[in-house]
Amino acid sequence: MTTATFTGKAEQPTRGAQASYLTAEGFTLRSWLLTKDHKRIAILYTISITLFFFVGGAAATLIRFNLVTPPGLFQPDTYNRLFTMHGIVMVWFFLIPSIPTTMGNFLIPLMIGAKDLAFPRLNLLSWYLFVIAGVLGLVAIFAGGVDTGWTFYTPFSTMYSNGYVVLALAAVFVSGFSSILTGLNFIVSIHRLRAPGLTWYRLPVFCWSNYATALILVLATPILAITLALVAVERLLKVGIFDPALGGDPLLFQHLFWFYSHPAVYIMILPGFGVISEIVPCFARKPLFGYKFVVWSSIAIAGIGFFVWAHHMFVAGISLYAGLVFSLLSYIIAVPSAIKVFNWTATLHKGWISFDAPMLYALGFIGLFTIGGLTGLFVANLAFDVHATDTYFVVAHFHYIMVGGMVSAYFGGLHYWWPKITGRLYPEWWARIAAILIFFGFNLTFFPQFILGYLGMQRRYASYPPEFQIWNVLSSAGASILAVGYALPLFYLGWSLWRGKKAGPNPWAATGLEWRTPSPPPPHNFDVTPTVTRPPYQYRPDPEPQDV
Amino acid sequence: MEGKVSFLPATASAYAGEMNWLFAGLIATSVFILLLVFGLMIVFCVRYRKGSGADRGDRMKKTWRVEVAWTAATFVLFMGLYAWGANLYIELHRPPLDATDIHVVGKQWMWKVEHPGGQKEIDALHVPVGRPVRLVLSSEDVIHDFAIPAFRIRQDAVPGRYETLWFTPTEVGDYRLFCAEFCGTDHARMGGTVTVMEPGDFQRWLDEQGSTESLAQEGAALFRQFGCSGCHGAASTVHAPPLEGLFGRPVPLASGETAMADDRYIRDSILMPRAQVAAGYPPIMPSFAGQIGEDELLKIVAYIKSLGTKERPAR
Incomplete structure (x- = not known):
């Protein structure tokens, strides 16, 4: 195997077998900020995106607070800034980086038996770009905010908005480079750094999912960058690109924007599929059902995902024929997603299932993702979408995928690999309570929004007709439960860092190379490069870990 | 619009009635799949929980058969839903002629x-x-x-x-x-x-409402005010296409293509006259972009539309 790092120091033998990545480089701030260790960078990312999760969550809290009464509690301009901030922060500073930059960074080298990612310095650069982008975003928010919505639709964003649009565009623009570097690193690492015997079909599904995600990151993000740059050019220099008053075409913006932003939905959800495909076999003590189908459905989603973008535009003024084609493709891409759900369910068949917190999150994920996916069939439907697009039906649909699905997968993965990352066990009962609170809080928050949307409540409304109040109140009540559910892990996981029981290398008796090294892992992951001789997920009912 | 708690919106058009059936169809499909997936998940989770004595022997061997079966079934079901919605959407793009x-x-x-x-x-x-x-x-x-x-x-x-x-x-x-x-x-x-x-x-x-003039009449006044009649009027010496009998008919273009003279074509011809030049006429018309508001534009379009029924003068 080729070595993973290109630094001279990396070749030195580790200082004592006991030193973990947390201690080996020392405890100074400098040792963290200049680290090239993928595991430390993953920790830096985790801290950063947790911060953004709570910034975006605070905006969501205020949004639900505003909507308790029909006239709204805030001025419309304040409200418009709140949902824009919520969208931008959650999409680009939490969901897109979430699983790849934290668990992906931490686990991919461990899962493929490598010492690090292929380009450790680029990995650190990617984090710095992310931080710069985040600071730009926060400056835009605190300087006075942006009121365009996260979609930056033209000509509103280029000619009419009076917010800090260019600053927000710059933030998203820079964060894109961070995404591209992470994607590049994953693609090269998975191609080049796999341990001896680790063939493509022996790769854990988590690696496959992140590989598919990385392909989208590298191919789609440049389109976003150029699109946002064009918005800035039109706004600053009054060059007519999107504004019809200057000779531009507003639909051109929507095509370009969704050509990135629909694949971006799969950037957000594919890594979640990977996490669930690791957790379910482990707690069902059975190999993953239909491994190859799960793998290829991820690749299919990444590919077809580039050809469905105009389903966001069925009422925007595209032609009848474009509508017919994009709806058809949207139904086709729903097939591989359905295949995954069936495979996870079939994995449970004749297993030996236990219900630890990661499994509760995974089961919650399957349930919520199924509802999100089924309502996707509604909004992919041409006639139905004409009624439902830009209503709360769509809001509920994508929150079922992004929050019910992706955030549940994120928490599931965080609990599952917490012992590996920190070397400590989290308190099981607290974690189960949080998982259940999140599941019920989530449904109470977002299910009423389906009804609201079908009734005709439009999205991005600071105030609304009184007949919609009852459903809004239910939704806000659910949001307060959800907020408690999301805040709980901050406390008990924080507590476990100091007081949690020592985990040992493999507390779940799981297969996979990441469990074949101490917890927390040593700086270079493995003392001896492992050799792989079997397919993944060779689980048996007995708790003994299987050889790899 | 009353204040009571409602689950469904009012149904007040013929199309909305058809949409209710589509909605019911989508709901029925979803409930079927939900019951299937949730039902199996719950049954498996209870039956095959760790420590239960259920029989786990004789596990499925040829799993690809199951995969192909459920992939095909899902695909066929999804295509049915697609066709249903597409059919209604086509209807939305075919307004009746007497509207x-x-x-x-x-x-x-x-x-x-x-x-x-x-x-x-x-x-x-x-x-x-x-x-x-x-x-x-x-x-x-x-x-x-x-x-x-x-x-x-x-x-x-x-x-x-x-x-x-x-x-x-x-x-x-x-x-x-x-x-x-x-x-x-x-x-x-x-x-x-x-x-x-x-x-x-x-x-x-x-x-x-006490309206004095129809849209087309207001448009006729604007047609003179903006000087359109100078070229397109009957007495004009400029070689400009006559607008009588134009609306709703195909127009041969200088590019060799044909455009349908609908609202959009007329509007575009006023604002972007060089984009679609009528065959046989020099491209001499100036653009009125930025000079005519949407409000005035739609009146002029209504006027030109009203000329559509008139006989085309020989010139």
Whole structure:
């Protein structure tokens, strides 16, 4: 195997077998900020995106607070800034980086038996770009905010908005480079750094999912960058690109924007599929059902995902024929997603299932993702979408995928690999309570929004007709439960860092190379490069870990 | 629009009735799949929980057969739903020929409606029951969206172009009208009421509006005011295409293509005359972009439309 790092120091033998990545480089701030260790960078990312999760969550809290009464509690301009901030922060500073930059960074080298990612310095650069982008975003928010919505639709964003649009565009623009570097690193690492015997079909599904995600990151993000740059050019220099008053075409913006932003939905959800495909076999003590189908459905989603973008535009003024084609493709891409759900369910068949917190999150994920996916069939439907697009039906649909699905997968993965990352066990009962609170809080928050949307409540409304109040109140009540559910892990996981029981290398008796090294892992992951001789997920009912 | 708790919106057009069936079909499919997936998950989780004595022998071997089966079944089911929705969507793009055209202009943050008789209303739309209506939407600034949930329809109003939307109301009553595309500060307040009336009541309402001139008549005045008649008028010596008998007919273009002379073509020809030049005429018409507001434009279009029924003069 080729070595993973290109630094001279990396070749030195580790200082004592006991030193973990947390201690080996020392405890100074400098040792963290200049680290090239993928595991430390993953920790830096985790801290950063947790911060953004709570910034975006605070905006969501205020949004639900505003909507308790029909006239709204805030001025419309304040409200418009709140949902824009919520969208931008959650999409680009939490969901897109979430699983790849934290668990992906931490686990991919461990899962493929490598010492690090292929380009450790680029990995650190990617984090710095992310931080710069985040600071730009926060400056835009605190300087006075942006009121365009996260979609930056033209000509509103280029000619009419009076917010800090260019600053927000710059933030998203820079964060894109961070995404591209992470994607590049994953693609090269998975191609080049796999341990001896680790063939493509022996790769854990988590690696496959992140590989598919990385392909989208590298191919789609440049389109976003150029699109946002064009918005800035039109706004600053009054060059007519999107504004019809200057000779531009507003639909051109929507095509370009969704050509990135629909694949971006799969950037957000594919890594979640990977996490669930690791957790379910482990707690069902059975190999993953239909491994190859799960793998290829991820690749299919990444590919077809580039050809469905105009389903966001069925009422925007595209032609009848474009509508017919994009709806058809949207139904086709729903097939591989359905295949995954069936495979996870079939994995449970004749297993030996236990219900630890990661499994509760995974089961919650399957349930919520199924509802999100089924309502996707509604909004992919041409006639139905004409009624439902830009209503709360769509809001509920994508929150079922992004929050019910992706955030549940994120928490599931965080609990599952917490012992590996920190070397400590989290308190099981607290974690189960949080998982259940999140599941019920989530449904109470977002299910009423389906009804609201079908009734005709439009999205991005600071105030609304009184007949919609009852459903809004239910939704806000659910949001307060959800907020408690999301805040709980901050406390008990924080507590476990100091007081949690020592985990040992493999507390779940799981297969996979990441469990074949101490917890927390040593700086270079493995003392001896492992050799792989079997397919993944060779689980048996007995708790003994299987050889790899 | 009453204050009681409701689960479903009112059904006030023929199309909305068809949409209810589609909605029911989608719900039935979803409930079937949900029960299947959730049912199996719950049964497996209980039956095969760790420590249960259920039989785990004889596990499935040829799993690819199952995979192919459920992939195919899902695909066929999804194609059925697709075709159903596509069929209705095609209907939405085929307005009946006898539909009444009503112009709607969106601007931050109001809807301005102009009836063919010249009657105007703001944030309100009065229509007769049982008669097809075609809305011609435009926008003066940003993208808006004209949405009527009781009819299950909506369409973006995009600056720089005309979009259309049609419906046939079937129930007399008041229904909410919304702007559904985010358009700035008072987006949430950019809405109003659609009032569906008995034809007799509607005619009385039109008469009460005290309109003096129809849209086409107002357009004729503007046609002279902007100097259009100087070239396109009967007495003109300039070689410009006559507009009588034009509307609704195919126009051969200098590029060799053919364009249909609809609202959009007329509008584009006024604002971007060089884009689609009629065959046999020199491209000498100046652009009126930036000089004519949407409000005036739709009147001129209505005027040219009214010429469509006239005989084409020999010139």
